[in-house]
Amino acid sequence: MNxxxxxxxxxxxxxxxxxxxxxxxxxxxxxxxxxxxxxPSGCGKTTLMRSIVGVQKVAxxxxxxxxxxxxxxxxxRRVAYDTQAASVYAxxxxxxxxxxxxxxxxxxxxDVDRVIGQVxxxxxxxxxVGSLSGGQENRVSLAVAMLGDPELIVxxxxxxxxxxxxxxxxxxxxxxxxxxxxxxIVSSHVMDEAVRCDRLVLMRAGRIIxxxxxxxxxxxxGTDDPDAAFLALIERDAASADDASTxxxxxxxxxxxxxxxxxxxxxxxxx
Amino acid sequence: xxxxxxxxxxxxxxxxxxxxxxxxxxxxxAPSLLVGLFAWLFSEQEGVFDQYGxxxxxxxxxxxxxxxxxxxxxxxxxSGTLERLMTTxxxxxxxxxxxxxxxxxxxxxxxxxxxxxxxxxxxxxxxxELWQLGLVAVVDALLGTALGLLASAFARTEFQAVQxxxxxxxxxxxxxxxxxxxxxMPDVLHAISNWLPLSYAIDTINAVTAGEDGWDVFGPLLIxxxxxxxxxxxxxxxxxxxxx
Numbered sequence: 001m002n003x004x005x006x007x008x009x010x011x012x013x014x015x016x017x018x019x020x021x022x023x024x025x026x027x028x029x030x031x032x033x034x035x036x037x038x039x040p041s042g043c044g045k046t047t048l049m050r051s052i053v054g055v056q057k058v059a060x061x062x063x064x065x066x067x068x069x070x071x072x073x074x075x076x077r078r079v080a081y082d083t084q085a086a087s088v089y090a091x092x093x094x095x096x097x098x099x100x101x102x103x104x105x106x107x108x109x110x111d112v113d114r115v116i117g118q119v120x121x122x123x124x125x126x127x128x129v130g131s132l133s134g135g136q137e138n139r140v141s142l143a144v145a146m147l148g149d150p151e152l153i154v155x156x157x158x159x160x161x162x163x164x165x166x167x168x169x170x171x172x173x174x175x176x177x178x179x180x181x182x183x184x185i186v187s188s189h190v191m192d193e194a195v196r197c198d199r200l201v202l203m204r205a206g207r208i209i210x211x212x213x214x215x216x217x218x219x220x221x222g223t224d225d226p227d228a229a230f231l232a233l234i235e236r237d238a239a240s241a242d243d244a245s246t247x248x249x250x251x252x253x254x255x256x257x258x259x260x261x262x263x264x265x266x267x268x269x270x271x
Numbered sequence: 272x273x274x275x276x277x278x279x280x281x282x283x284x285x286x287x288x289x290x291x292x293x294x295x296x297x298x299x300x301a302p303s304l305l306v307g308l309f310a311w312l313f314s315e316q317e318g319v320f321d322q323y324g325x326x327x328x329x330x331x332x333x334x335x336x337x338x339x340x341x342x343x344x345x346x347x348x349x350s351g352t353l354e355r356l357m358t359t360x361x362x363x364x365x366x367x368x369x370x371x372x373x374x375x376x377x378x379x380x381x382x383x384x385x386x387x388x389x390x391x392x393x394x395x396x397x398x399x400e401l402w403q404l405g406l407v408a409v410v411d412a413l414l415g416t417a418l419g420l421l422a423s424a425f426a427r428t429e430f431q432a433v434q435x436x437x438x439x440x441x442x443x444x445x446x447x448x449x450x451x452x453x454x455x456m457p458d459v460l461h462a463i464s465n466w467l468p469l470s471y472a473i474d475t476i477n478a479v480t481a482g483e484d485g486w487d488v489f490g491p492l493l494i495x496x497x498x499x500x501x502x503x504x505x506x507x508x509x510x511x512x513x514x515x
Contacts, residue, residue: 015515053358054358054513055358055514057515058513071512076358076360082355083354085351086351090350091287091290092287092290096283100280104280104356104360104361105359
């Protein structure tokens with residue numbers, strides 16, 4: 001384990017209802033970078049993010065964030081989280097929403113105007129969020145996560161439903177935050193956003209199937225199109241998962257985030 | 272618990288209300304309309320409104336605040352804002368305290384308007400001090416707020432939240448001594464009524480309207496306060512930072 005990593009996940013197990021989402025997940029996320037979390041919907045991206053910010057009930061394993069267990073008191077000021085659906089008050093104005101969260105976090109008042117500018121909502125600052133468009137509402141929610149000076153910013157599909165120009169502007173903001181030293185974890189299922197990340201974590205069915213960089217992803221799969229690269233990896237994983245189930249489990253679960261099947265994890269658990 | 276965050280939350284809840292004029296109007300005026308309807312109903316019968324008007328003053332704020340609080344906090348749970356709050360430094364007690372403070376303020380306004388209306392427009396005859404009647408109405412509204420906050424923890428949908436009303440509120444009204452003096456009830460029901468906070472609220476109101484004072488008024492009132500505070504603490508304890 002690297003002491004400077006922002007997030008260290010070891011053997012994470014999460015059950016939601018009667019299904020296992022994770023059966024022993026391992027992951028390291030370095031500081032000061034933008035890590036993209038990619039994968040088809042339902043693969044566990046949101047559950048992983050919820051575990052990192054400490055609102056997910058976990059069945060086992062450890063999640064260490066900025067050196068402390070996830071969700072503990074000192075972290076609530078250092079970690080910011082934007083949920084997938086806009087989690088702001090529809091009956092308050094943009095500014096009233098941001099003022100409230102700024103007061104809770106203890107962020108300076110000037111921050112409110114700064115983040116409104118960063119997400120490009122100067123013209124809508126005094127409109128109630130309920131009267132904004134869906135994309136604008138999401139940006140209010142995103143602005144909340146940029147209040148204060150968070151060291152880790154966890155964003156669940158922040159650019160969904162936005163036009164290309166706005167998406168590119170927001171990615172410039174994310175880049176600026178990372179350059180200033182913040183760690184960002186951004187989930188997306190738009191593959192053309194993947195190339196804007198420093199690092200890529202690809203998930204499928206509750207497992208990490210690749211932990212790579214955009215360049216390596218393209219060269220490994222021999223394509224120049226992120227979409228094709230992703231599909232190739234998923235197909236490769238589906239094939240190897242079938243092989244692995246007939247293998248001896250001890251051979252395939254070697255290094256930190258090697259892919260493992262659910263059966264392997266279960267066998268490990270029971271032995 | 273942190274005063275600044277509790278106040279920020281109370282301010283935020285009131286600001287949300289201020290954008291919803293119709294809800295504010297309903298909250299402030301609806302109990303007066305119901306009291307007026309009640310007074311009109313018994314206008315031909317001497318003394319009936321004086322007997323039941325007091326307890327009614329305790330009931331309506333209790334019911335209205337229970338409903339408003341349980342639905343509002345449930346909405347917060349379902350919209351994802353509660354989950355987001357749980358990732359910020361706000362303490363669970365700040366969240367519950369902020370709601371109690373905001374709705375407590377609304378309850379005070381509501382009580383002042385309703386008691387004023389009952390006494391000056393409907394001619395409610397009170398032997399005791401008027402401000403005591405107002406105080407009981409405020410405490411009852413707070414009890415409604417506290418139970419509403421607690422109930423919302425056990426409701427997954429708005430539909431369930433509304434269903435809690437017949438379960439939590441109606442038995443307290445039936446056994447509270449409004450329809451039948453509690454002493455005349457079957458022993459088992461009398462014993463149950465001793466464990467229901469609204470019984471003590473109605474005892475307090477009856478003591479005020481009968482012109483009693485001292486412990487006859489403040490004894491049962493303190494029990495209602497204790498129930499309200501107890502529910503608030505339970506509500507804060509049942510709030511979970513981590514959810515499945």
